[in-house]
Amino acid sequence: MAFDPAAIDRKWQARWEQDGLHKVSDDDPRPKWYEMTMYPYPSGDLHIGHWYAMAPADAHARFRRMQGYNVLHPIGFDAFGLPAENAAISRGIHPYEWTMGNIENMRRQLRSLGAIYDWDREVITCLPEYYRWNQWFFLRFFEKGLAYRAEAPVVWCPSCQTVLANEQVVNGTCERCGTEITRRDLEQWFFKITEYADRLLDFSGLEEWPEKILTMQQNWIGRSEGVEIAFDISAAGLEEKEIPTFTTRIDTLFGVTFIVLAPEHPLVPGLTTAENREAVDEYISKARQTSEIERLSADKEKTGVFTGSYAVNRLNGERVPVYIGDYVLTTYGTGAVMGVPAHDARDFIFARKYKLPIRIVIAPIEWDGKELSDAYLGDGFMTNSGAYDGMTNDEGKSAIAADLEKRGWGGRTVSYRMRDWLISRQRYWGTPIPMVYCDSCGVVPVPEADLPVLLPEDAAFKPTGESPLATNHDFVHTQCPKCGEDARRETDTMDTFMDSSWYMMRYLDPHNSDDPADAKLLKRWMTVDQYTGGAEHAVMHLLYSRFFTKGMHDMGLIDYDEPFLRLFNQGVILGADHEKMSKSRGNVVNPDDFVGQLGADAVRCFLMFIGPWDQGGPWSDVGINGTARWLNRVWEIAVRDADSLDDTPVDTDAVRDTNRLLHQTIRKCHNDLDRFKFNTAIASLMEFTNHLNRAWTDASVDTKTWRECTEKLLLLLAPMAPHMTEELWEKNGHPYSIHQQGFPTWDDDLAAEEVITLILQVNGKVRDKIEVSAGIEETEARALALASPRIQSYVAGKSVAKTVYVPGRLVNVVVK
RNA sequence: GCCGAAGUGGCGAAAUGGUAGACGCGCCGGUCUCAAAAACCGGUGGGGGUGACUCCGUGUCAGUUCGACUCUGACCUUCGGCACCA
Numbered sequence: 097m098a099f100d101p102a103a104i105d106r107k108w109q110a111r112w113e114q115d116g117l118h119k120v121s122d123d124d125p126r127p128k129w130y131e132m133t134m135y136p137y138p139s140g141d142l143h144i145g146h147w148y149a150m151a152p153a154d155a156h157a158r159f160r161r162m163q164g165y166n167v168l169h170p171i172g173f174d175a176f177g178l179p180a181e182n183a184a185i186s187r188g189i190h191p192y193e194w195t196m197g198n199i200e201n202m203r204r205q206l207r208s209l210g211a212i213y214d215w216d217r218e219v220i221t222c223l224p225e226y227y228r229w230n231q232w233f234f235l236r237f238f239e240k241g242l243a244y245r246a247e248a249p250v251v252w253c254p255s256c257q258t259v260l261a262n263e264q265v266v267n268g269t270c271e272r273c274g275t276e277i278t279r280r281d282l283e284q285w286f287f288k289i290t291e292y293a294d295r296l297l298d299f300s301g302l303e304e305w306p307e308k309i310l311t312m313q314q315n316w317i318g319r320s321e322g323v324e325i326a327f328d329i330s331a332a333g334l335e336e337k338e339i340p341t342f343t344t345r346i347d348t349l350f351g352v353t354f355i356v357l358a359p360e361h362p363l364v365p366g367l368t369t370a371e372n373r374e375a376v377d378e379y380i381s382k383a384r385q386t387s388e389i390e391r392l393s394a395d396k397e398k399t400g401v402f403t404g405s406y407a408v409n410r411l412n413g414e415r416v417p418v419y420i421g422d423y424v425l426t427t428y429g430t431g432a433v434m435g436v437p438a439h440d441a442r443d444f445i446f447a448r449k450y451k452l453p454i455r456i457v458i459a460p461i462e463w464d465g466k467e468l469s470d471a472y473l474g475d476g477f478m479t480n481s482g483a484y485d486g487m488t489n490d491e492g493k494s495a496i497a498a499d500l501e502k503r504g505w506g507g508r509t510v511s512y513r514m515r516d517w518l519i520s521r522q523r524y525w526g527t528p529i530p531m532v533y534c535d536s537c538g539v540v541p542v543p544e545a546d547l548p549v550l551l552p553e554d555a556a557f558k559p560t561g562e563s564p565l566a567t568n569h570d571f572v573h574t575q576c577p578k579c580g581e582d583a584r585r586e587t588d589t590m591d592t593f594m595d596s597s598w599y600m601m602r603y604l605d606p607h608n609s610d611d612p613a614d615a616k617l618l619k620r621w622m623t624v625d626q627y628t629g630g631a632e633h634a635v636m637h638l639l640y641s642r643f644f645t646k647g648m649h650d651m652g653l654i655d656y657d658e659p660f661l662r663l664f665n666q667g668v669i670l671g672a673d674h675e676k677m678s679k680s681r682g683n684v685v686n687p688d689d690f691v692g693q694l695g696a697d698a699v700r701c702f703l704m705f706i707g708p709w710d711q712g713g714p715w716s717d718v719g720i721n722g723t724a725r726w727l728n729r730v731w732e733i734a735v736r737d738a739d740s741l742d743d744t745p746v747d748t749d750a751v752r753d754t755n756r757l758l759h760q761t762i763r764k765c766h767n768d769l770d771r772f773k774f775n776t777a778i779a780s781l782m783e784f785t786n787h788l789n790r791a792w793t794d795a796s797v798d799t800k801t802w803r804e805c806t807e808k809l810l811l812l813l814a815p816m817a818p819h820m821t822e823e824l825w826e827k828n829g830h831p832y833s834i835h836q837q838g839f840p841t842w843d844d845d846l847a848a849e850e851v852i853t854l855i856l857q858v859n860g861k862v863r864d865k866i867e868v869s870a871g872i873e874e875t876e877a878r879a880l881a882l883a884s885p886r887i888q889s890y891v892a893g894k895s896v897a898k899t900v901y902v903p904g905r906l907v908n909v910v911v912k
Numbered sequence: 913g914c915c916g917a918a919g920u921g922g923c924g925a926a927a928u929g930g931u932a933g934a935c936g937c938g939c940c941g942g943u944c945u946c947a948a949a950a951a952c953c954g955g956u957g958g959g960g961g962u963g964a965c966u967c968c969g970u971g972u973c974a975g976u977u978c979g980a981c982u983c984u985g986a987c988c989u990u991c992g993g994c995a996c997c998a
Contacts, residue, residue, distance in 0.1 A: 267995090308916065308993080315915080315994060322998080343998060356998095392996075428997045435998095442996055513997050634993085705936070707925060711918090719924065722936045728951090776926070779935035786935090793953095855931050860979035862931055900978050906930055910978045 099731040101695020104823045109207055117833060118212040120168045122604075122620055129165035130621050131157040132600055132660075134629030134637075135172045135219070139179060140198035142205035144685040144703075144715060145677065148669040151700040152709050152774055153628045154211040158815035159769045161212070162839035168621060169212050170603040172219030173199050176227070176592045178256060178272060181525040184557045191525040192553070195222055205688070210696045210818050212835075219602045221595040222525070226602065228548030229612040230594050231530040233648075235541050237287060238531075242647055243519075245531075245539060247283040249360065249426060250518055254278060257559030258522040261591060262515050263316070263636045268389035271636075277388050285529060285588070286516040289643045293317050293512045296642055301658040306665055306710075309634045316635040318513025320344050323497050324430065325506035327355055327407035329418070334366040339407055339418070342429030342511050345439060346500070347492040350481040351457035353447065354435035355407050355418045356400060358426040359383040367418055369404030376401055376420060383422045391422055398423045398446045409434075410505050411496070412482060421446065429511050437471065444471035457481050458489045517640060519591040524555050524564035526589030534576035534583040543577050549585070563587040596637050597644035600624050600659055618654055627660035630668070638663070664772055667712020669703070674714045685715045697817035698724040704774030704816060726782055727820060730813065733788055734806050734824040741792075743799045750796035752850075757787050758805050759847035762840045765812045774816065781813055808840045855906035856881045858890040874901050881907035 133153040157169035180191035237243040251260045255275035264271040323346040326338035359380045368376045379401040400421030437447030437454040458476040478484045478492040500506040528549045530542035552571045555564040565587035576583035605613040649657040671683025702723040707713045761784040768777035791797040814821040825834035856864040864886040894911040
């Protein structure tokens with residue numbers, strides 16, 4: 097019976113589909129297990145990276161199903177986004193056609209993987225039945241005050257011709273295309289994610305998220321506690337009488353020798369005196385020209401220019417000069433900082449450059465009173481600080497903050513690095529934002545009954561920097577839902593991260609036309625028990641989705657407030673040259689070639705066998721042969737005629753060994769699959785296979801034991817290699833389907849070793865190994881060790897200081 | 913610059929205080945064959961020894977311990993994240 101993997105793949109994929117084996121029922125009495133993998137963008141081709149993300153996830157979901165859970169492991173397509181639009185521009189295909197064609201092809205490829213996807217639950221985000229709920233959620237967020245329109249300096253990608261959210265900027269470049277970003281002042285739609293900053297920092301509702309992701313989210317949110325303190329500028333005769341600044345080091349307030357405003361700060365024109373105007377204007381226009389990357393570079397020279405005005409530090413009445421400098425960011429804090437050169441590295445450099453005084457107000461321990469060669473950032477005693485002198489700087493912090501609050505000059509506050517989520521996009525292929533602009537009523541939401549606002553089929557795709565929808569007159573011209581007069585539609589579309597923020601709900605009820613998802617089904621299935629995907633979404637999708645869930649929770653739409661209970665990040669699959677796969681490197685692996693030749697199971701197993709799943713690693717065209725060979729051997733073993741063996745144990749010890757290994761293998765496999773350690777699970781199955789093969793050759797196994805072992809081997813392997821195990825299950829006369837069987841269980845007593853190898857050491861070095869009974873007593877073990885001739889030869893002439901006994905493992909004789 | 917993870921045979925890796933290198937690739941030898949491939953069996957960290965054996969060995973250097981790939985400190989390298997955030 098030759099093993100023909102391709103034929104077996106076809107046979108069972110068709111059978112499972114026909115039988116609806118993977119249809120998931122909502123009423124199943126078993127406990128639910130919702131395991132999701134990040135849905136793919138329909139780029140048109142399922143590459144090995146997709147397989148690496150999906151095959152192990154599927155094996156894990158299958159493992160949970162065999163453990164007795166009602167497992168939902170759905171799939172869908174992240175179908176809005178720029179590549180579709182770019183295809184339209186370069187090839188004249190409509191984004192819809194392009195996307196749906198790709199989905200068609202990818203469905204076929206996804207089926208070849210043999211996963212347990214329930215295709216009735218497929219979600220495609222670019223269809224009105226999906227994106228109408230994006231609009232619906234937008235309106236809910238708007239009503240709740242969590243969606244707002246504001247003018248702000250926003251990030252612009254000159255290549256994508258659209259604004260981006262801060263999270264979508266990587267080192268000053270566009271996350272999608274790598275183009276250096278610029279800034280623009282535009283009126284855009286934002287989601288108030290900053291209002292949830294503190295709750296997003298609370299990870300207590302999560303179980304088993306990688307520490308790395310939590311740290312990244314924490315750093316991204318960048319919470320810092322400090323004080324907002326206002327400096328008096330009433331002398332300048334402006335309407336504004338003060339400059340608010342934010343500091344985390346209010347204890348250094350007496351060390352302030354200047355103020356620096358961001359060049360874009362609104363007070364700059366007012367504070368600039370006539371004789372300084374020319375220099376200030378020149379500086380500002382130069383700052384505008386410097387690129388974002390350059391401006392954000394930390395080691396760039398700190399520059400600035402004096403405005404000619406002074407501000408008063410009201411706590412000590414000192415008058416300090418006001419500068420502008422581009423090391424101060426408009427987007428953080430108040431866009432103005434108090435300059436404390438003695439205790440801030442940046443201010444120190446700035447003060448040196450512009451010959452500003454450097455006054456030490458926190459005395460370093462063992463300070464000799466000399467000038468500093470660098471800013472002193474550590475703790476110490478307050479000095480040169482009036483009434484606060486002699487306090488520790490920690491005490492000074494609270495004392496000064498309290499005094500400022502008392503006098504109304506400032507107060508404790510919290511600043512965040514994270515900005516609100518900018519969701520407008522000046523592109524066509526996305527969800528239209530359901531808003532109308534009316535000359536008399538202002539900004540008016542589209543009534544719920546009028547949803548969805550359909551994305552029109554025809555639009556000019558060429559990006560001009562303005563939304564393509566803006567040139568579509570039929571789309572733009574509408575009536576105000578309030579007064580009925582002529583009005584204009586919003587022509588921007590939504591960030592596609594809107595789609596992925598709630599798609600886990602839609603899988604539960606993908607065709608519901610009354611709600612995003614039925615409340616009973618949400619109750620039944622949410623929260624997602626296990627989510628798997630790449631770590632690159634740490635501060636984008638994963639953060640947005642947590643925010644979105646908390647927002648929905650607060651609106652009473654759902655009763656849970658974290659979307660994903662457990663998260664696992666798989667690593668990245670690399671080319672055989674250990675480099676990232678890319679067309680230009682020519683190291684891209686096409687899974688279809690291997691699937692056709694060796695079968696889906698071999699590809700699945702090899703991907704899991706390469707190494708730990710979270711580590712990723714290099715693909716190997718020859719390495720996969722090892723896995724394929726092994727599956728071949730499993731096949732060959734499982735089709736042997738067990739009746740040709742003796743039906744009574746030939747060698748009871750050998751049979752007991754086989755049985756013990758069976759139970760150990762079940763235990764190992766179970767524990768490893770539970771923790772996504774597929775590589776060692778497969779290794780243990782290989783060992784077991786090798787053992788069975790030897791036992792057959794030695795004729796040291798009886799019919800019954802052989803049958804039990806091969807049956808269990810197939811069950812253990814079923815999550816990883818679903819096709820061939822199903823075929824072999826049938827060949828061995830078991831009832832269809834192997835995938836509806838329980839995962840084997842083990843007996844610790846049967847798995848326990850009877851004989852162990854006791855390691856005998858002298859001074860920690862292995863000198864002898866002896867076989868002893870597992871239940872050996874300590875005194876006996878020690879005696880055996882000292883009696884060993886090999887140990888004695890090392891002990892001879894020395895004195896035994898002590899012996900260390902580790903039960904079941906070793907005896908270490910310490911000699912001097 | 914700061915934070916985090918990692919560094920083990922020719923290669924992917926295993927072992928999380930107790931036999932370093934399980935399992936697999938590759939390579940070498942063998943069986944089968946006219947021959948080759950496939951398949952199967954055996955060997956395979958390095959040095960020394962005819963051999964029983966023996967010494968060295970988990971990035972480097974110290975330390976803790978009877979015993980360290982594993983724990984601690986410093987350093988080197990690689991990869992990720994953040995990077996004027998006041």
